[in-house]
Amino acid sequence: MRLVLPIFRRLGAALRKRDWFEIGFELFVVILGVLLGMEASRWAASREDAANRRQMIAAMNETLTDYVDSGHRIHGRIAAALNDYSHRVAAGEHPPPPYLRFPLLDRPPTRAWDAMVATGLARSIDPKLVFRLAMHFSRADSFGDRYQRYNEFTEREILPYTSSPSRFYGPDGKLTVPYASHVQRLRELLALNDQMTDDAVSMRRELAREL
Secondary structure (H helix, E strand, O other): OOOHHHHHHHHHHHHHHOOHHHHHHHHHHHHHHHHHHHHHHHHHHHHHHHHHHHHHHHHHHHHHHHHHHHHHHHHHHHHHHHHHHHHHHHOOOOOOOOOOOOOOOOOOOOHHHHHHHHOOHHHHOOHHHHHHHHHHHHHHHHHHHHHHHHHHHHHHHHHHHOOOHHHHEOOOOOEOHHHHHHHHHHHHHHHHHHHHHHHHHHHHHHHHHHO
């Protein structure tokens, strides 16, 4: 304000004197000041947007890293349960069906993706990568839904009867249909988990190119 008022006083004085050169110069100074102020605001906003973009990409990278680490652990646990069951059956045993439980797991994490979409930052990265991320987190939601249905059956139909494994088998010595289907759902969870893990590894490399 202290800088602007003297300019307008000088401009008023120049108008009274009809000093057109000084009038033009003072107008130029005013317009230049406005333009520089606008440019400074745009520059500051651009820096803030760039910082937010880097932070969001870093958060997304951390989320994908969690998917990779968790995916490897899930794969190991499911593969071990299936292999142990197969070996015991091959040895002539009738063990309870293999199952997998994550007591603290509700759903795979999706907050970083939700935040990226909500803030509009998804528009600032490669559209093909955005599509792949959207598909990945859609699969994560599907995995969460499947696991919850799978776990409900496990808790209701398997865990209470693990000490009486004959319940799970028919007269032919094979798993009855509900339990055989449950084992198949476990294999499907394994396949979906492995796909998400592979996708997360690939998308982390693509995200690194966005920085």
